[in-house]
Every structure is written in structure tokens, then in C-alpha cells.
Amino acid sequence: MNIKTVEKNFRKIVAKENVLNNLLSLLYWDGVTGAPTDGIEMRAKTSEILSEDVYEVLTSKELIEYADIIIENKESAEEINYALAVDIRKEQRKLAKISREEYGEFASLCSKSEFIWE
Numbered sequence: 090m091n092i093k094t095v096e097k098n099f100r101k102i103v104a105k106e107n108v109l110n111n112l113l114s115l116l117y118w119d120g121v122t123g124a125p126t127d128g129i130e131m132r133a134k135t136s137e138i139l140s141e142d143v144y145e146v147l148t149s150k151e152l153i154e155y156a157d158i159i160i161e162n163k164e165s166a167e168e169i170n171y172a173l174a175v176d177i178r179k180e181q182r183k184l185a186k187i188s189r190e191e192y193g194e195f196a197s198l199c200s201k202s203e204f205i206w207e
Contacts, residue, residue: 140196
């Protein structure tokens, strides 16, 4: 597989992660702009599920493989893809230390805590 194909596939996966993070941002915005407090549990559960999906995307074997290929081919890869691959590999090393479930539960607890402090 040539580097351009790898970069294209890499960017597709990164785009999915960006969409999931955008959804999490919208969920947060919904919560802090006057959403009913009786929806806290549902927003927290949604945050947990979306965060687990982000975890799965970021720790996928496919994304790791593409990031490694881009890093190994720094000279022929686009600079932005190289920088993104390096950042993603750093994030993956951190995520490898916790489980998908812990990551999701943490997101849920953070979501709930926002409203407890109000």
C-alpha cells in the first residue's frame, strides 16, 4: 500500500474520531446551556457510550498501523499527517493503560459532576 493510500485511510479514521468528539462537545454544550436537569443521567450515559467509541477508534489496530507507517515514512508523508500520527500514537500509549470501560465511566462521572457543582 502506498503512502498516499495510507494517509487517505488514516484521515478517514481520524475524521470519525473528530465526529465523535464533536458530538461530545454538543452534548456538553446542551448540558451547560439550560438543558433540563432531569436529563443528566441520559447525557452522562450518552457521554459514556460516545467516549467508549472514541476509545475504540483511537486504539484500533488499523489506526495504529496507519500511524506507524506514516511515522516511518516521514519524508514522503504530508507534514500534517505526520504530526497527527505522532500525536495519536502518544494518545494511544496513554489509553493503553486503561480499559475502554474505565474511559467511558470516567466520561460519565465527569458529565454528572458538572451538574452536581451547580
